[in-house]
Structure formats: C-alpha cells, structure tokens
Amino acid sequence: MSFPPLNPADESFAARLPAGVLRPVEPRYLEERRGLFRGQAGLLAAPRDVEEVAAILRAANEARVGVVPYGGGTGLVGGQVSPDGPAPLVLSLERMTAIRGVYPAENVIVAEAGAVLADVQAAAEAAERLFPLSLGAEGSCRIGGNLSTNAGGVNVLRYGNTRELTLGLEAVLPDGSVWHGLKRLRKDNTGYDLRGLMIGAEGTLGVITAASLRLFPRPARTGAALVVVESPAAALDLLALAGARIGPGVSAFELISGQGMRFLAETGCAARAPLDPIPDWAVLIDLGLGPVDDPQAALAALYEEAEAAGLVSGGVIAQSEAQRAGLWAMREQIPEANKRIGAISSHDISLPLSAIPDFIPAARSAVTRLGAFRINAFGHLGDGNLHFNVFPPEGRARDAYGPELRERVATAIYDVVAGFGGSFSAEHGVGRLKVDDLERYGDPARLAAMRAIKAALDPNGIMNPGAVLRRADS
Amino acid sequence: MSFPPLNPADESFAARLPAGVLRPVEPRYLEERRGLFRGQAGLLAAPRDVEEVAAILRAANEARVGVVPYGGGTGLVGGQVSPDGPAPLVLSLERMTAIRGVYPAENVIVAEAGAVLADVQAAAEAAERLFPLSLGAEGSCRIGGNLSTNAGGVNVLRYGNTRELTLGLEAVLPDGSVWHGLKRLRKDNTGYDLRGLMIGAEGTLGVITAASLRLFPRPARTGAALVVVESPAAALDLLALAGARIGPGVSAFELISGQGMRFLAETGCAARAPLDPIPDWAVLIDLGLGPVDDPQAALAALYEEAEAAGLVSGGVIAQSEAQRAGLWAMREQIPEANKRIGAISSHDISLPLSAIPDFIPAARSAVTRLGAFRINAFGHLGDGNLHFNVFPPEGRARDAYGPELRERVATAIYDVVAGFGGSFSAEHGVGRLKVDDLERYGDPARLAAMRAIKAALDPNGIMNPGAVLRRADS
Known part of the structure; x- marks a missing residue:
C-alpha cells in the first residue's frame, strides 16, 4: 500500500482519464467546515456516468494514485479532504445528479x-x-x-x-x-x-x-411539542411513555439543553425556544400520524399522563404547521449558535439509552476536571445519540485553547463514553479526525477484520487513503 | 484453501479442543428437512461459552479442519450439512442458550x-x-x-x-x-x-x-382479516391503500393462493380458510395498533374503501384474538400442506413489488412449457417475497419427477425472476443448494468482492466449506 511518485498531475495518468472530466481543484474542495483539515492542491475529476467513474478508478489503480471521493463537502470528520501523503485526485460526483x-x-x-x-x-x-x-x-x-x-x-x-x-x-x-x-x-x-x-x-x-x-x-397529519423535563432521566421515561402510547408515530425525539437555548439568545440567532424561563432541559417531540389521528390530541394526552407521572412541567404544543416549523427551526439553529460561540471540541457520541442519565454528569465531571467550560449536550435522544460539545466560559474565545487541551477534553469524554459501552462516533463517521480514536477504542478483532477487508478490496490502497484506517506507509 | 488429510477424527486435533465439548455426531445433525443433502459422519463440538468457540476455531484453523456451524437445523438450503469434501467438525451452539x-x-x-x-x-x-x-x-x-x-x-x-x-x-x-x-x-x-x-x-x-x-x-391492540382479491395486482393496490390509511400499523400482508387453500383440504390439514367458495387469491392482513385505536374498525373502513374501488369482494375480519390466531394457523399450515403434497421444486424468490402482477403469469407460462403442474404461489407480498412452489398434477407423486426436471423448472423460474430484477433467494439464503444459482445470476463484481472477503477473513477456508461460495478445490 505504498505510493510510487506518480500523482494526478502526472501527464501520463491524466491522459488515461476520460476526456473532459479533469480540472484543477478549486479551493472550496480543499476546505472543511470546522477548519480542522486542509486538502492539497491538485486535480479534480467530475465524471458524468458510472463508466467514467470506472475508467477513472481503473487508471488510478494502475497508477497507484489516491482518490478522494467528494460529495457535498459537509462532512464533519475530514473524510473528504486529504491533508497529507501524495496529492490525491479529488473525485466529485457533482455531475451525476439524476x-x-x-x-x-x-x-x-x-x-x-x-x-x-x-x-x-x-x-x-x-x-x-x-x-x-x-x-x-x-x-x-x-x-x-x-x-x-x-x-x-x-x-x-x-x-x-x-x-x-x-x-x-x-x-x-x-x-x-x-x-x-x-x-x-x-x-x-x-x-x-x-x-x-x-x-x-x-x-x-x-x-x-x-x-x-x-x-x-407521507404521514397524513403531523404535530410537535416542546416540553420541559427535569432531567435526561425524565426525558427517557417520557420517550418510553410516548412509545407505549403513540408507537411508531413518534418520528423524532430531540433533547435540548438550557445551555443550547441560551446560546441562541447570546449569539443573536433569530430562532428562540418559546419557554420562559429557559429550563435546564427540554424535549422536542415530533409525530407523524395517519389521517384519522389527531396529533395535537395525542400530544395533549401524552403531556397529561406525563405530567401526572411528574415527568414534564410546562411547554408548548404546536397549534399549526407554522408553529411546528418554528420549533424545528429553533432545534436546527442550535448548531449555528454553537458555531458562533465557537466550540473547543465537539463530540458526536452514542450510548445505550439507559446509560444516558449517568453519562451526562460523569462526562461533565471529567471535563470540569480540565477547566471551567460550558457544555451543550443535545441531540437525538431517541437514538441514544448526543452531541456533547464543550465551549469556553462566557467572555473567553476558543482561540485561547490549544490543540493539546482539545485532545485532553476529547480523551476524557471518550473514556467515559467507552466505560458506558458507547460509541465515539454515532453518526458523523471516522474520517481522518477519529482514526486515532478508532485505534484506541475499537475492538482489536474487528479492526483486524476491517484491515483485512480493506487490503482485499483495495490492495493498492488508492481509495480515500488515510480515512478510517491509517495508511500503511504512515 | 485446500484441506490436508487431517480431519476432526484425527486425535491430535481432538486433543487440542476444550475438554468435554466433543462427541460423535448423531444422525439428526446430518439430515435436513427436504432431504436434499446428507452430511457426513464425524464429530460434533458443543462449546459452552465464547472462549470455547474461540479455542475450537483456533485449533480447526491450525489443523485446516472444516467447521460447519449448526443452529436449529431448520434451514432449507443445506447450509447446515456438508455432504462432500473432507468430513468437517459440526459446531453446535445448543449449549449457549442464555x-x-x-x-x-x-x-x-x-x-x-x-x-x-x-x-x-x-x-x-x-x-x-x-x-x-x-x-x-x-x-x-x-x-x-x-x-x-x-x-x-x-x-x-x-x-x-x-x-x-x-x-x-x-x-x-x-x-x-x-x-x-x-x-x-x-x-x-x-x-x-x-x-x-x-x-x-x-x-x-x-x-x-x-x-x-x-x-x-407490544402493539396494544391487534387485528386481522382475510379478504378475497381478484388478482395479485388488486392485492398490491390494497397494500398501498393500507399503507396510506393505516401506515406502520400494518404488520403483515400475506398473499394466499386458491391452490394453497385447496391443498389444506386435500391433505387433511386441520386449518381451513373460512371462505366459500375458495377464491383464486386472498390476502391475510395483520394489524398492530396503539391503545386508542380500534383494529376491527380500521379493517372495516379499509375493506369498505377497497370494495368501493373494486379491489376486494368478500372475506372475514377476525372478531376475537382466537379468530385471528385461526387465520394465522391457516397461513402457517400451508407449508405443511405443501410438504404433504410433495413439491417438485420450491422457490423462495423476491421481486420489485410492481413486477409481481406480471411475474406470476410469466413464471406460470415458463413452468407450463415444461409440463402440467400445479403451482402454489404465496407468501410475504408486502415484502415482494413469494414462495413459488411447483407440484405434480393431482394423482401423481413427486417421485415420478427426476432431478433434471427439477433443475429445468428452477432455471425456468429463476430466468423469469432475473428478467424482472428479482432475487432467487429472498429469505432462505444460498447454502449449498443455490451455489450454482449465485454464480449464474449474481453480479460478477459483487461475486469477486465476496470471494476476496472470504479469502481475507478465512484464508484457510475452514468456515462452512462449500456453502455460499464454491470451495476453491472443488
């Protein structure tokens, strides 16, 4: 899995590609949103059909040229940019949109x-x-x-x-x-x-x-509610109750932290949580039901039962599609607010559902031992998937914190995650950002199997070199 | 991937296994339900925990002894019995039942x-x-x-x-x-x-x-109906209507043929379809709903709308859990009735849903060109999965038909399946029965990838040799 000196700029390689697919790679293909990696200048191929993709890979495989597939460039773990090693060919699928x-x-x-x-x-x-x-x-x-x-x-x-x-x-x-x-x-x-x-x-x-x-x-009727819960444990009880009462009609169940709602205000985002005062925890529940069901009634009945059980204390049920959209806009602007505050480190983790109530304080303690930070823990609670993001205290900027601290914060959090049987990457993947984490936390037998599969299907190591698995020569 | 003369009866191999796991293999582990394959006598290992399984595979891998994993023995494609090659070790998980x-x-x-x-x-x-x-x-x-x-x-x-x-x-x-x-x-x-x-x-x-x-x-309330449809096309329209009206509450949607219902009577099975006369086609719909929903009302409303659209003409809605169980018993006895009639060949196939109305007559024609047969096409219509089984005409026994005919029938059906973009094995797997079919109908690039993965993870070819992929030495 080593690279001979050939690279995409090599003319003999370029000559073997289909006509009209190659161009210099524009800077935007070399950047990623969080600025953690920067790709190398070189060439980009934009094939028009599967046969052109095949011709490109055949040529790259023969010439031992690395190929980095590129979609929309929105990945958060650096899977789409190759900052080191021989300059690869960026393969953009942007012309195959049918x-x-x-x-x-x-x-x-x-x-x-x-x-x-x-x-x-x-x-x-x-x-x-x-x-x-x-x-x-x-x-x-x-x-x-x-x-x-x-x-x-x-x-x-x-x-x-x-x-x-x-x-x-x-x-x-x-x-x-x-x-x-x-x-x-x-x-x-x-x-x-x-x-x-x-x-x-x-x-x-x-x-x-x-x-x-x-x-x-398409669900015939939809509804949403934002309800105040005392704790993540209460949110999980509410999730179980919603499952028992509404079943598969529950399409989303998002945990929102007081910190996240305060960030929306602090950063001047247009969307706000319609809750006053801002509680420590809230849940956004979304329903998609059949034509004879009434989502507002279902949410009201759920709320009533949950209130009687001491699980919820206030909140709003959207009375219109516009109000539902407003609740979702608030949820979807939290990442933007996070970005404006500037996270020291962001963690897309998952846990066994029942571990979450203990995990959150344990991870908070582990982080607090490293300094005074603000934490925004939120996300897809129904899937056990939290975005656990660590921010400077008010008045300080992320630039004051170096990569060593970021590394220590990440390790502290992932150690707690591993202790609870969780995952250090729930939905964002491994990319290049988490190759070390995969080696540290991954099961050794599974890692060996992954390496064997990679070597079997890509013996020359041309496909997205350095993503997921470390390059053999690095 | 070749086998040296060592086999499980070899004492040096046996000596390397955990104490108390080995015994001679009883005949029942060497049979499979349809009698298409018979395994070879030899040894059986029944480990008590994962460490013993690991020790067995380590020893087998070093000694190049084939290992055939064995569950309940109910597979229908011979995956659990090895009729040829060096006698393998049968590895039964029967003691790991926790x-x-x-x-x-x-x-x-x-x-x-x-x-x-x-x-x-x-x-x-x-x-x-x-x-x-x-x-x-x-x-x-x-x-x-x-x-x-x-x-x-x-x-x-x-x-x-x-x-x-x-x-x-x-x-x-x-x-x-x-x-x-x-x-x-x-x-x-x-x-x-x-x-x-x-x-x-x-x-x-x-x-x-x-x-x-x-x-x-658990769905709080369940219901079922057996309704008469004119054709598989009408059944598919009914499925779409049920999806639109009842959504994820539809837990099963089974197509039942008149031939299958007549087989129940012909073979003296206790269960019967409560329909008179027996129609050409019927559908068993099963619902699992929430506590405030009424499955009988939902099925009645669905029936009414479907009748107005000309999709259904008669049938029964179960009025109790016992009646629902009776409908399911009828459905579940069809394979027993098939067995008593004695199929010349049985085919577990899947198709794109919208291809099914054209597939059934096309496959019937292809089979009819080979002789006069009875066909029972039934199964999980909601998944596009049909069991398409071919039987002798009344008064003749399956023994009158040889393996060459069986092969020709299978090929005729699978060719039609492939023409419609279907699969020659929807849910039963490949086992040893369909290795040839996989080579004939499988995508070559995918097959090459499968072989590369097999060689990478099991370089000595010890795991279930001859199942799914042909043995390298055969």
Missing part, C-alpha cells in the same frame, strides 16, 4: 450519488411519498456522501439510518469493476452484505454511484 | 446464539416487549441460525429482516479471535459494517455467538 426513477407503488426511488439530499426529498414528495433522511445540511449534502457516511439525522428513531433506508447500490470497486446492484428488493439473501459494507465505508472501499432507496407513505 | 440480559428501557435483548427463537420472543414478552422476528420454525430454530441466514418471516414489512433487528454481535472469527461487539447502540458509525457482513454470511466468515437485538413496544 433521479433515475421513482416507483411510488414500490415505495422506492433510485438516485445518483451526486443528487443533493433535498432534491431526493423533493422528488419523493412530488410522488406523494416521504424520503425520511433529514439533517441540517440537507440543502447541500449529496446522497452519495450520506450513503458513504451512513448518515443519521432527526428521523432515525422511526425510519433508521441511511443503511436501513437503502435497498441496492451501484458502485465502482477500487479495481474499476462495476457492481450493478440497484435492486429494488426488500429481501435478497444471496450472499454477503456488500451493500451494508459499502455504506459507511467513507469512500475507502470504492465509489457509490447510485442507490435505490426506500420511500414511505 | 438470555444474557433484557433492557426494556432501551428496547434491547442480548441473547446467545443457541437460544431458540421462541425463547427469545418469550423473554421479550416477559418484559412487556416484542421481539418481532416470527417464522414457521420459531419453536426449534436458534437465533444464531436466524442471524447467519438473515431470516425474514412474516413481520419484515413492519420491522425489517434479522439484520435490521440486530444492534451488535459477539462473534469468533476464523482465526479464533473474538470480536466483542455486543453494543446496545442505535447509531455507531465507527468503521465497516462487520455486523451486517457476518449476518447473512451463513457461517462462512465466522461463528456468531451472541447478539444484541432490538425490541419494540
């Missing part, structure tokens, strides 16, 4: 990897169906990136992660062979789950070029 | 691979939860076998296949290393999906020893 087919009777859509997530959602809606993957970056992330990172988002509780939403794939393997696997089948037990393996591999095992994805009936 | 933990607040259960499916269901029920995997063999199949074959069953429509029900695994890899992956997390994006890869690998990549599995709230 919706190849919508099959409402089957609840299936087939989309090319470059399609923007919001466009896939819109194509489903035009057919009176729901594609439930939904996350903050949906206006710019591409479905190929969602697939490669097994994206989560706000509707996992009800509909699953991207892997569970995918029926089939078309993908190019590192040797340039094309797997034509765009089946539209709910059941297909004919050998190893290559679909599941490519999803979440972050471009290290090949390039996904298209996918057949599950659609759902 | 429910290691039930976590109602998390909706998780952790079970060892040898636990019988019905016992896992019962442990969930004792905690007022539902483990939704349900299939005919649930009283004797073991969860490890369900995992290794990614079992489907009647509730896939609502809850997914076994893979979707699994959060984490403990497994022993072919070199004897143990992957401790019993996480109880809904989201964990830390590298390749080894969980999904081991599930459905049919014991060819290692041995699953335990799993953490998803539980669900």
Whole structure:
C-alpha cells in the first residue's frame, strides 16, 4: 500500500482519464467546515456516468494514485479532504445528479450519488411519498456522501439510518469493476452484505454511484411539542411513555439543553425556544400520524399522563404547521449558535439509552476536571445519540485553547463514553479526525477484520487513503 | 484453501479442543428437512461459552479442519450439512442458550446464539416487549441460525429482516479471535459494517455467538382479516391503500393462493380458510395498533374503501384474538400442506413489488412449457417475497419427477425472476443448494468482492466449506 511518485498531475495518468472530466481543484474542495483539515492542491475529476467513474478508478489503480471521493463537502470528520501523503485526485460526483426513477407503488426511488439530499426529498414528495433522511445540511449534502457516511439525522428513531433506508447500490470497486446492484428488493439473501459494507465505508472501499432507496407513505397529519423535563432521566421515561402510547408515530425525539437555548439568545440567532424561563432541559417531540389521528390530541394526552407521572412541567404544543416549523427551526439553529460561540471540541457520541442519565454528569465531571467550560449536550435522544460539545466560559474565545487541551477534553469524554459501552462516533463517521480514536477504542478483532477487508478490496490502497484506517506507509 | 488429510477424527486435533465439548455426531445433525443433502459422519463440538468457540476455531484453523456451524437445523438450503469434501467438525451452539440480559428501557435483548427463537420472543414478552422476528420454525430454530441466514418471516414489512433487528454481535472469527461487539447502540458509525457482513454470511466468515437485538413496544391492540382479491395486482393496490390509511400499523400482508387453500383440504390439514367458495387469491392482513385505536374498525373502513374501488369482494375480519390466531394457523399450515403434497421444486424468490402482477403469469407460462403442474404461489407480498412452489398434477407423486426436471423448472423460474430484477433467494439464503444459482445470476463484481472477503477473513477456508461460495478445490 505504498505510493510510487506518480500523482494526478502526472501527464501520463491524466491522459488515461476520460476526456473532459479533469480540472484543477478549486479551493472550496480543499476546505472543511470546522477548519480542522486542509486538502492539497491538485486535480479534480467530475465524471458524468458510472463508466467514467470506472475508467477513472481503473487508471488510478494502475497508477497507484489516491482518490478522494467528494460529495457535498459537509462532512464533519475530514473524510473528504486529504491533508497529507501524495496529492490525491479529488473525485466529485457533482455531475451525476439524476433521479433515475421513482416507483411510488414500490415505495422506492433510485438516485445518483451526486443528487443533493433535498432534491431526493423533493422528488419523493412530488410522488406523494416521504424520503425520511433529514439533517441540517440537507440543502447541500449529496446522497452519495450520506450513503458513504451512513448518515443519521432527526428521523432515525422511526425510519433508521441511511443503511436501513437503502435497498441496492451501484458502485465502482477500487479495481474499476462495476457492481450493478440497484435492486429494488426488500429481501435478497444471496450472499454477503456488500451493500451494508459499502455504506459507511467513507469512500475507502470504492465509489457509490447510485442507490435505490426506500420511500414511505407521507404521514397524513403531523404535530410537535416542546416540553420541559427535569432531567435526561425524565426525558427517557417520557420517550418510553410516548412509545407505549403513540408507537411508531413518534418520528423524532430531540433533547435540548438550557445551555443550547441560551446560546441562541447570546449569539443573536433569530430562532428562540418559546419557554420562559429557559429550563435546564427540554424535549422536542415530533409525530407523524395517519389521517384519522389527531396529533395535537395525542400530544395533549401524552403531556397529561406525563405530567401526572411528574415527568414534564410546562411547554408548548404546536397549534399549526407554522408553529411546528418554528420549533424545528429553533432545534436546527442550535448548531449555528454553537458555531458562533465557537466550540473547543465537539463530540458526536452514542450510548445505550439507559446509560444516558449517568453519562451526562460523569462526562461533565471529567471535563470540569480540565477547566471551567460550558457544555451543550443535545441531540437525538431517541437514538441514544448526543452531541456533547464543550465551549469556553462566557467572555473567553476558543482561540485561547490549544490543540493539546482539545485532545485532553476529547480523551476524557471518550473514556467515559467507552466505560458506558458507547460509541465515539454515532453518526458523523471516522474520517481522518477519529482514526486515532478508532485505534484506541475499537475492538482489536474487528479492526483486524476491517484491515483485512480493506487490503482485499483495495490492495493498492488508492481509495480515500488515510480515512478510517491509517495508511500503511504512515 | 485446500484441506490436508487431517480431519476432526484425527486425535491430535481432538486433543487440542476444550475438554468435554466433543462427541460423535448423531444422525439428526446430518439430515435436513427436504432431504436434499446428507452430511457426513464425524464429530460434533458443543462449546459452552465464547472462549470455547474461540479455542475450537483456533485449533480447526491450525489443523485446516472444516467447521460447519449448526443452529436449529431448520434451514432449507443445506447450509447446515456438508455432504462432500473432507468430513468437517459440526459446531453446535445448543449449549449457549442464555438470555444474557433484557433492557426494556432501551428496547434491547442480548441473547446467545443457541437460544431458540421462541425463547427469545418469550423473554421479550416477559418484559412487556416484542421481539418481532416470527417464522414457521420459531419453536426449534436458534437465533444464531436466524442471524447467519438473515431470516425474514412474516413481520419484515413492519420491522425489517434479522439484520435490521440486530444492534451488535459477539462473534469468533476464523482465526479464533473474538470480536466483542455486543453494543446496545442505535447509531455507531465507527468503521465497516462487520455486523451486517457476518449476518447473512451463513457461517462462512465466522461463528456468531451472541447478539444484541432490538425490541419494540407490544402493539396494544391487534387485528386481522382475510379478504378475497381478484388478482395479485388488486392485492398490491390494497397494500398501498393500507399503507396510506393505516401506515406502520400494518404488520403483515400475506398473499394466499386458491391452490394453497385447496391443498389444506386435500391433505387433511386441520386449518381451513373460512371462505366459500375458495377464491383464486386472498390476502391475510395483520394489524398492530396503539391503545386508542380500534383494529376491527380500521379493517372495516379499509375493506369498505377497497370494495368501493373494486379491489376486494368478500372475506372475514377476525372478531376475537382466537379468530385471528385461526387465520394465522391457516397461513402457517400451508407449508405443511405443501410438504404433504410433495413439491417438485420450491422457490423462495423476491421481486420489485410492481413486477409481481406480471411475474406470476410469466413464471406460470415458463413452468407450463415444461409440463402440467400445479403451482402454489404465496407468501410475504408486502415484502415482494413469494414462495413459488411447483407440484405434480393431482394423482401423481413427486417421485415420478427426476432431478433434471427439477433443475429445468428452477432455471425456468429463476430466468423469469432475473428478467424482472428479482432475487432467487429472498429469505432462505444460498447454502449449498443455490451455489450454482449465485454464480449464474449474481453480479460478477459483487461475486469477486465476496470471494476476496472470504479469502481475507478465512484464508484457510475452514468456515462452512462449500456453502455460499464454491470451495476453491472443488
């Protein structure tokens, strides 16, 4: 897995690529949102179809040129930028954006990897169906990136992660062979789950070029409530009660911290939580029900029962779709508020649900031992997925804190996560940011199996070198 | 991947196994239900814990002894019996039957691979939860076998296949290393999906020893109806209508053919369809709803709307849990009736939902060109999964038909399946029965990737040799 001196700028390599796909890589492809990595200048290839992707990988594999697949560039762990090693070829799927087919009777859509997530959602809606993957970056992330990172988002509780939403794939393997696997089948037990393996591999095992994805009936009636809970433990009891009373109609269950709501005000974000005073904890519950159900009544009944059980104390039930959208806007602006405050470090973690009430104070203590910080713990509680982000105290800026402290904070948090049987990356992936963490916290037998699979499918190590697994030569 | 002369009867091999695990293999471990394969006499190992499984695989890997993992023995494609090649060691998980933990607040259960499916269901029920995997063999199949074959069953429509029900695994890899992956997390994006890869690998990549599995709230109220439909096309329209009106409350949607209902009477099965006259097609719909919903009213409203649309013409709505159980008993006895009639060949296939109306007559024509047969096409229509079984005409026995005809019938059907973008194995797996079919119908790039993964994880080819992938030396 070593790189000979050839690189994408090498003319003999460029000459073997399909005409019209190469161009110099513009700076925006080399940046990532948090500024943790910066990619190297070089060349970008933007193929128009799967055959061109195949030709590019074949040439790259022969020339031992690294290839970094690029979707919408919204990843948060540096999977899309290669800061070191020989300069790779950036492979952007931006010209493969077609919706190849919508099959409402089957609840299936087939989309090319470059399609923007919001466009896939819109194509489903035009057919009176729901594609439930939904996350903050949906206006710019591409479905190929969602697939490669097994994206989560706000509707996992009800509909699953991207892997569970995918029926089939078309993908190019590192040797340039094309797997034509765009089946539209709910059941297909004919050998190893290559679909599941490519999803979440972050471009290290090949390039996904298209996918057949599950659609759902659109819930006929929707509703939302923002309710005050005393603690994360009470929020979990409320989740269980909602499951028992409303069942699969609960489409999202988001924990929101007082710190997060205060950040919205502090940073001048337009959205605010309609709660006064700001409580320590709140939960945003979203429902999607059938045509004969009344979401407001269901939420009111849930609230009443939860109040009698001492789980909730106040809050609002959206009385209109506009009010529901307002609650979601508040939830979705919290990452923007976080960004304006400036986190010292951000952690996308998951835990067994019942561990969360003990985890939060334990992690807070571990961080507090390193200094006085503000913590915003929020996220997809229904999935056991918290975003546990650490900020300077009021009046100090993140620039005052160096990378060593960031490292110590991360290790302190991940050690607590590991102690509770959790994961140091719930939905963002490993990328380049968490390669060390995977080595530290990953199961050794599983890591060995991952390395064996990588070596078997990509013996020359051309695919997204240095992401997920350390490069053999580094 | 070749076998030296060592085999499990070899004393030096036996001496390296944990004390008390070995015994001669009894005949029942060498038979499979349809009598298509017969295993070879030899030794059986029944380990008591994961460390013993690890010691066995380590010894087998060093001695190049084949290992055939054995669950409940109910598989239908010969994955559990090795009829040729050097006699393997049968590895039965029958002593690892513990429910290691039930976590109602998390909706998780952790079970060892040898636990019988019905016992896992019962442990969930004792905690007022539902483990939704349900299939005919649930009283004797073991969860490890369900995992290794990614079992489907009647509730896939609502809850997914076994893979979707699994959060984490403990497994022993072919070199004897143990992957401790019993996480109880809904989201964990830390590298390749080894969980999904081991599930459905049919014991060819290692041995699953335990799993953490998803539980669900038990539906508060259930209901079922058996309704007459004119055609599979009408059944699909009814499925879409049920999805729009009742949403995720539809837990099963089974197509039943007139031929199947007549087989019940012809073979003297106790269960009968409460329909007179027996129609060409019927659908069994099952609902699981919340506490404030009325399943009988929902089914009546659905029926009324479907009748107005010309989709249904008669049928029954169960008025009690006993009547619901009676409808299900009828459905579940159809395989027994099939067995008594004696199929020439049985086919577990899946299709894109919208292809089914055209597929059934096309496959019927293809079979009819080979002779006069009776066809029972039935199964999990909601998942696009049909059991398409071919029987002799009345008065003739299956013994009159040889294996060449069986082969021609299978090929005729699978060619039609492939033409419609379907699968030759929806839920039963590949085993040894369908190795040729996988080579014929499988995507070449995917097959190459599967072989590379097999060689990488099991370089000595000890795990379930000859299942899924042909042995290198055969």
